[in-house]
Amino acid sequence: MIEIQNVTKEYDTKNGTVVGVDNVSLTIREGEIFGIVGYSGAGKSSLLRCINLLERPTKGTIKVDGVDLTKLKGESLRRARLKIGMIFQHFYLISQKTVFENVAFALKAAKVPKDQIKPRVEELLEMVGLSDKKDVYPAQLSGGQKQRVAIARALANNPTVLLCDEATSALDPKTTKSILKLLKKINKELNITIVLITHEMDVVKEICDRMAVMEKGRIIEEGRVYDIFASPKEQLTKEFISSVISYDIPEAILLECTGTIVKVTFKGKVAGEGVISDTLKVHQVDGNFLHGSIEYIQDEPLGIFIMELKGEKQEIEKALRYIENRAAQVEVINYGI
Template sequence: MIEIQNLVKIYESGKQKVKGVQDVSLTINDGEIFGIVGYSGAGKSTLLRCINMLEWPTSGNVKIDGVDLTSLSRQELRRARQKIGMIFQHFHLVRSKTVFDNVAFALKAAGKSKQEIRNKVDDLLEMVGLQDKRDAYPSQLSGGQKQRVGIARALANDPNVLLCDEATSALDPGTTRQILLLLKKINQELGITIVLITHEMGVVKEICDRIAVMQDGKIIECGEVYELFARPEEPLTRSFIDSVLQLELPEHLVKNRRGTLVRLQYRGEAASDTVISDMLQSFRVKGNIIHGKIEYIQNKPLGILVLELIGDESEVKRAIDFMHERTGGLEVIEHAA
């Protein structure tokens, strides 16, 4: 378990003080994939680097499995870091060394024997699907292959925690999906806790169990991925989610509408409910479907439907109340006619 308590990180430049992280408290459970989301400058990478003390907090505590890293000596911290793997956006591979030697580096530093190193590296390269690239150099690899080497290297000392700093931001969408599936496989097979920093909500949707949304060095919202997608409270969280679910209607679909536009959200089992047909049969209104889709998040459906309701004002209101009661997720779009 990772426990972050009242963490503050202040950078000083001359007389100026900039707060990179402001009083963050957070608990990350064993074995989960935890996402930290925010735009550039939100403080998410600083927070991640404080977890393994690459950035020393100005105040506050970071505990991993009950051990307060801020209280350790340099030697004790070096030993503790062996159980915290880290992968980076730009890979950080040694160009002059082969794939084998890049992965073996941490094992050599830990004093492992040649046979132990050989066996471990071969196992890791098989896990990340790079057995045939054992003797290749980084310049001969694609971006996805370089990141696989980075993942294998981070796993060399059998860490309990894997920190991922924008691990897919330099990759194309297809390669990003492959890397995310690999991380999910590692999490499930090895039980490693993964903390994933990203500015892409699609990455979070793909593999995370819980997320924290950061803004101006603070966590403004935190919870299970499905719940935040279904019920975002903060405007920033909503904007992130809208970018993934593509809920913004083009202006030409809204313009010159005669009725009331509503956005209906189905959660869980309600995504397959007959609420629309029941509403049309129960009230004297007509309904036009303007936009609709169903997303699957953590294997649970989340449905979004935009309707134009045409009819007498009182009937439309009754229909809206009916659908809201059935789904618990209905919004009248303000710019509707």
């Protein structure tokens, strides 16, 4: 478990003090994949680096597995950091060393006995699917293969936490999917807590259990990924989600509509059921679908539909109540003329 309590990180610049992280408190549960989302400058990288004290917080405490890292220094901090692996956007492999040597470097730095290094490196390379690349150099690898080497290196000392700093931002979509699949496998098989920062909502949607949205150094929204996708509260969160799931209706289409425009969100199993069709049968209203689809977030369906309802106002209100009572969230976008 990671417990971040009232953490602030300030930077002194020639133009004065800049606040990178502003009084953030956050609990990340053991064994979960937690996403931190925000635009550049939101403070997410600063917060991530505070977790392993690459950046020492100006104020507040960071506890990992019950140990307050902010109270540690020197050798005791170095030992604690061995349990926190980290991977970066640009891999940071040593170009003059082979794949095997890059992974072995982490073990040598931790003073692992020489006779234990070779079998451990071979085990790690097999885990990330690079056993056949152990004798090649980074320049001979693709971006995805380089990131797999970086992941193997980060796992070398059996960490309980893996920090991912924009780990897929430099990769193409297909390679990104393969890396996310690998991270999910590592999380499940090794029960490693993964903290992943990104500006890509596709990444969060693919593998994260819970998430937080950061803006100007603060967390403005936090919760289960599914719940945030279903009911985002902050405007910034809505902007991020719209990059993955967009339901904007052209203004020209809306101007042609004379009925009541509603957005209907179905959660869970009910998303695949015929609630809308049942509604139109039961009530004296006509429906016209304008947009909609069923998304799957962590294999759980989320149905979002935008439709026009026509009929008497009283009948439309009854229809909306009927839909709401069937595990749906209804938002009226525009009342009929």
